Amino acid sequence: MKGRIFDIQRFSTHDGEGIRTTIFLKGCPLSCVWCQNPEGILFRKRPIYFENRCIHCQTCVKRSHAGGVKIQDGSITLDIDAKENWNDLIDWCPAGALEMDSKEYEVEEVMQEVRKDMVFYKHGGGVTLSGGEALFQWEFALEILKQCKKEGIHTALETSLYTKQEVLKKVLPYLDAVFADFKAADDKKHKKYTDVSNRKIKKNLKYLLQSEKKENVTIRTPMIPGMTAFKENVLEISRYISGIYPEVSYEILNYNPLAESKYHLIDQEFCFKENPKLYSKEQMQEFKNWALEGGVKHVIIES
């Protein structure tokens, strides 16, 4: 079985306990306007252009037979829908400025990468499946999780929970930790900012927080200025999750201004014309207070 992966990050410290190997699976049913990994949304494999590596030799323009690479005002632009032999163009580029955004892996190939960090897993680390939405390729994700458990490796999943409940039931036995997003309590806002309704997500949250793994679940909300970072949203989310499981862990994530740079790679516009800054410690504490007011006892904040 093969799966499409757009990154394998070693020595990661933000995706669960200890030092972790995070596997980013491609494809996501959501399109959050602030997405941190916009290159992971589209399941399709596509070429990307790194302007900072380009030496402007124009080899790619000369070798392009189908109009896939053009030069406009001195800048290279890609038309990913053109019937171009992208692998050839990538090989011709002398500067490594063109690359495919993802690669197909067999489960064993993923495990070979994972085993390189085995030494860290003995001291509290493990493997985290992320994305995109890791469960978009759930059969592949399940096989990786099963193999990790066979080899005694701690497993975690970062998910939007926008998946069928049967899928969740299948993967849950092989997971030691789950980080599940609940971004917007208001369904209209959820649709506006992520492209999908939150109904399926709320049902899955309920299932998760009533399951025998509920102690190993963390619900997360990213604080996006003007979109999710307001009192009513944090209050409603907190009421909903603590109403299901009063001991629930809830993590409020600070806004990440660094995501903006990735949008240039895939020729998409970022949701903010002027990129907001990280929230201060005081602002994060205020968000925490809203969550406590909403009934959550265990609130984690990142500064």
Ligand code: SF4
């Ligand atoms: S071949 Fe590579 S280095 Fe040359 S212009 Fe194209 S992208 Fe830039």
